[in-house]
Amino acid sequence: MRILIAGAGIAGLTTALSLHAAGLDEIRLVDAAPEIRPLGAGINLLPNAVRELADLGLDAAVGAAAVPTTELVYFSRHGDVIWREPRGRAAGHRWPQLSVHRGHLQMVLLAAAEERLGRGCVRADARVTDFCRLPTGRVRVTLAHRTGDTSTTTEVDALIGADGIRSGVRRVLFPDEGPPVWQRQVVWRGITKIPPFADGRSMFVGGDSTWKVVAYPIAPLPDAAGLVDTNWAVSRTFVPGEVVDRAGWDRVVDPAKLLAALDGWVFDSLDVGALIAAAAPFEQAMVDRDPLPRWTFGPVTLVGDAAHAMCPMGSNGTTQAIIDARALASAVAVEPDISTAFVAYERDRRERMTLLQNCNRALGPEVVVAMADRARSVIRPGPSARDLDRELAEISRRYAELGGFDVAAANAASSYSVRRRPHSARPAQQPAGS
Numbered sequence: 335m336r337i338l339i340a341g342a343g344i345a346g347l348t349t350a351l352s353l354h355a356a357g358l359d360e361i362r363l364v365d366a367a368p369e370i371r372p373l374g375a376g377i378n379l380l381p382n383a384v385r386e387l388a389d390l391g392l393d394a395a396v397g398a399a400a401v402p403t404t405e406l407v408y409f410s411r412h413g414d415v416i417w418r419e420p421r422g423r424a425a426g427h428r429w430p431q432l433s434v435h436r437g438h439l440q441m442v443l444l445a446a447a448e449e450r451l452g453r454g455c456v457r458a459d460a461r462v463t464d465f466c467r468l469p470t471g472r473v474r475v476t477l478a479h480r481t482g483d484t485s486t487t488t489e490v491d492a493l494i495g496a497d498g499i500r501s502g503v504r505r506v507l508f509p510d511e512g513p514p515v516w517q518r519q520v521v522w523r524g525i526t527k528i529p530p531f532a533d534g535r536s537m538f539v540g541g542d543s544t545w546k547v548v549a550y551p552i553a554p555l556p557d558a559a560g561l562v563d564t565n566w567a568v569s570r571t572f573v574p575g576e577v578v579d580r581a582g583w584d585r586v587v588d589p590a591k592l593l594a595a596l597d598g599w600v601f602d603s604l605d606v607g608a609l610i611a612a613a614a615p616f617e618q619a620m621v622d623r624d625p626l627p628r629w630t631f632g633p634v635t636l637v638g639d640a641a642h643a644m645c646p647m648g649s650n651g652t653t654q655a656i657i658d659a660r661a662l663a664s665a666v667a668v669e670p671d672i673s674t675a676f677v678a679y680e681r682d683r684r685e686r687m688t689l690l691q692n693c694n695r696a697l698g699p700e701v702v703v704a705m706a707d708r709a710r711s712v713i714r715p716g717p718s719a720r721d722l723d724r725e726l727a728e729i730s731r732r733y734a735e736l737g738g739f740d741v742a743a744a745n746a747a748s749s750y751s752v753r754r755r756p757h758s759a760r761p762a763q764q765p766a767g768s
């Protein structure tokens with residue numbers, strides 16, 4: 335059975351590896367990029383995602399260039415600690431939480447895919463622009479290539495859209511949807527070499543109702559000068575009616591644009607101004623997607639950001655893309671045909687991802703920063719501070735449960751372990767569900 339995966343990002347490559355582990359061997363990926371390069375900046379893998387990578391035998395390779403995060407600390411803009419919690423192994427997880435460069439993770443997955451599925455399993459410069467169901471039940475996919483300015487078609491038994499927030503597969507399924515939705519926030523990202531802060535493995539989040547700073551190291555060891563690559567993101571929330579300057583979107587901007595608001599902010603031993611001043615921040619609109627009523631149409635389905643792109647709160651984007659891949663492969667391993675498997679996968683995942691998307695629109699767990707800013711009670715001892723603490727603990731607990739990374743759930747054996755099957759899942763005989 336031939337499966338085509340659109341997108342060789344984290345979701346696409348993990349899906350390919352997981353389907354291979356489930357016994358399917360005719361899996362090909364296409365990617366719109368001219369070549370697959372280690373792009374991006376820092377991401378976080380929560381323990382439930384690391385557990386799935388371990389099942390694929392890739393946790394050590396990913397971990398070799400990652401930081402095992404030990405704690406998450408929320409600060410007010412004045413540097414007061416709002417909330418502190420242990421993370422990963424320090425919280426009792428069997429698998430670590432990893433802060434890692436997205437490009438490193440992608441290259442580990444790519445190397446494993448080429449080794450297991452065969453060199454040439456990923457074709458770059460091939461953008462999915464269209465597809466249709468044939469009377470046979472197969473899918474004819476149209477690919478556009480920049481080289482030669484051509485397009486080609488290919489016929490497959492199933493198509494998986496792992497092509498990110500601007501998914502071409504999703505556009506065919508939902509032609510009236512339009513572009514990603516701006517969430518009234520602008521985000522600036524950068525990586526700066528600075529001396530390690532806190533224990534060298536901490537993630538800091540701080541700010542107020544308007545500005546938020548996230549910072550964490552992504553290199554396991556300092557360089558010869560004692561400096562460590564530190565990933566950071568600054569976001570600013572705009573209230574309705576406020577004038578928004580869109581001139582800097584999708585380009586590198588002068589850090590002075592941020593320093594006017596953030597200079598003088600210090601979280602523990604982290605000097606936010608120094609972190610930003612030495613960087614070349616890339617400015618972007620913060621966008622996500624509305625939850626979809628459906629991901630699966632017969633032998634076509636969506637995974638990762640193509641299915642449920644969410645605001646980057648709570649370290650869940652890449653984690654949930656990996657869980658999707660595992661859930662999909664484990665459904666393929668047990669269901670009688672591919673369309674039934676895709677329906678089972680969607681039944682397992684879509685409702686929870688809808689909740690997570692909506693929760694992240696309301697700032698996810700990082701809402702505690704805005705709450706504390708409004709309450710201003712963090713620096714006052716007494717009952718109100720204790721009440722706030724209880725509320726923050728509850729927010730943290732509920733969010734971990736929703737993301738499936740609470741200690742009890744993440745420590746349990748994976749429900750997505752796929753067994754190598756002696757034969758491939760059969761393609762669906764009838765056009766189903768479309």
Ligand SMILES: Cc1cc2nc3c(=O)[nH]c(=O)nc-3n(C[C@H](O)[C@H](O)[C@H](O)COP(=O)(O)OP(=O)(O)OC[C@H]3O[C@@H](n4cnc5c(N)ncnc54)[C@H](O)[C@@H]3O)c2cc1C
Pocket residue numbers: 340341342343344345346364365366367373374375376377436460461462463496497498499500501502503637638639640646651652655
């Ligand atoms: C270049 C890049 C850099 C990123 N950097 C960061 C970062 O620094 N921090 C962060 O939190 N998140 C980053 N992300 C997003 C993050 O990787 C995802 O949110 C998360 O990992 C889920 O992954 P995904 O595989 O679903 O989507 P993505 O990682 O976005 O991968 C989608 C893939 O599909 C390809 N593609 C797009 N359209 C088509 C099409 N029509 N046909 C075929 N292929 C297509 C893209 O080239 C890409 O390789 C980045 C994504 C990309 C593509």
